[in-house]
Amino acid sequence: MCEQRAAYRCITVVGPGLLGGSVAMAVRQHMPGCDLRVWGRREQPLAYLRERGITQHTYTDLQVAVQGAELVILSTPIGCFESLAREMLPALADDALVTDVGSVKAYVHRTTGAMLTQRGHRFIGSHPMAGSETTGVENATADLLCGATVAITNPDGVPAEEEARLAAFWQSLGCTTYAMTPENHDRAVARVSHIPHVLAALCAHAAAGDNVPQADLQRLAASGFRDTTRVCCGPAPMWADILWENDVAVRRALSDCMSQMQTVIDLLNKQDKAGLRRWLETAADSRRTIRREQETNT
């Protein structure tokens, strides 16, 4: 900690949704002296934050909101990042760091990151692995970030001490940080986040097939269906964006899913019960390996 630069004194959260609102609440809780500002397009979520005493510094004018900020956190849908970043340029301090909370990283660096870097500004990507199937500031909570891993992507050459300062910021909110390349990030989240979302949706779609009476499905669906499909109720526009923005990695992963599904069908066609068992065991092993570090706290 001795070499680390001081905590940010002025932070602007751009977009008070579930994640942006949660970041604002966590900043208020863990960094009480910080000048916390929140920009939103609509007044209502801003009023929500003011009424709960999270901050009185809320803005619908982006340039006013970012003026003097040391850290700007883009928390809107990813598709808005670049135009918002352009809009804030005239007011953005030279030494401000811009980061985000987007679920894909190569796309963000290729667009927003490249644009900011070209104009002499600094951008490092962040992705807090936190969320839920709910949306909106009314579901935000400081706890959402507690214990979450934040992937940090810094391919545009922002100095290491700035990256360390950003990591320390997330850590002060209760997160752990993990530095990655944008490409490795996107390939990994395709597998552990985006494909689970697609498969959850697929499971819900398949339930509705074959004209099985709805009452039967309603009566028989239990915890397995509940958990396997839970995430598919997340906001469809946001998830459509995520899949589209990470389409290369997602399509590769979907193609693996297709061949795994063909494997199961072949095993059933061949009545190969031993093969089916091995396929299920390998899946369970894979899950246990991936969740190894986490089993203790969930």
Next chain:
Amino acid sequence: MCEQRAAYRCITVVGPGLLGGSVAMAVRQHMPGCDLRVWGRREQPLAYLRERGITQHTYTDLQVAVQGAELVILSTPIGCFESLAREMLPALADDALVTDVGSVKAYVHRTTGAMLTQRGHRFIGSHPMAGSETTGVENATADLLCGATVAITNPDGVPAEEEARLAAFWQSLGCTTYAMTPENHDRAVARVSHIPHVLAALCAHAAAGDNVPQADLQRLAASGFRDTTRVCCGPAPMWADILWENDVAVRRALSDCMSQMQTVIDLLNKQDKAGLRRWLETAADSRRTIRREQETNT
């Protein structure tokens, strides 16, 4: 209740695993006066039940275990039902009812049910929609059944008052009951239980693909991956049996999954973000419809 026959005074649970053990515990809790017997192939789970005061009437001899029982509950893997039912024939009382807790029903009626009916005995299928990714009597608990739906299948013409008595038994353990044909049961559970299991396993398999560094997956996997894949750690031999015993309905559902997956890939290939959004919205609607009755208590 006035017309209903009295509760069973003597019940034999055949197979003290997770579900059989839980049934035994629930009987002990809710029917304290009942002569509860448990048969097991191995001594260890029987000792477990004796030591916890669930029952002292445990047996490794099946014929002794079922002698005088009014209700016999098959709780072993489905593949063992028929041979166990044959083995108990000489000792089975004429007015005894045999039921089971198996996850597929047409197969069970076609084999075990048909054999018992042919010999003048009575069989009604039961399927408590309860379970977890754990196994064994050491994970059994009376609570597992509390609030669970039990599907009841009675295609072999057992009189309605016997079916009502069985339903009352399950209800006295805290379950709700739901009468169905075996075929409708199997088609519905393929959709809300067996396919979720396959997709959970598929999700875990796909995570291991494309040589994504394991450390990246371990660090980034969060609650979405946890919940979508949870059930795939269930006992592989049991699940291989279930998929195989319900293979017609499962293969139909898998073929629906294949075409849904092709739909997603096509939407991504066409960069059809609006179509992707609609596909995700339909999935969320489907899930909400199916879980409508349950949202209040989970």
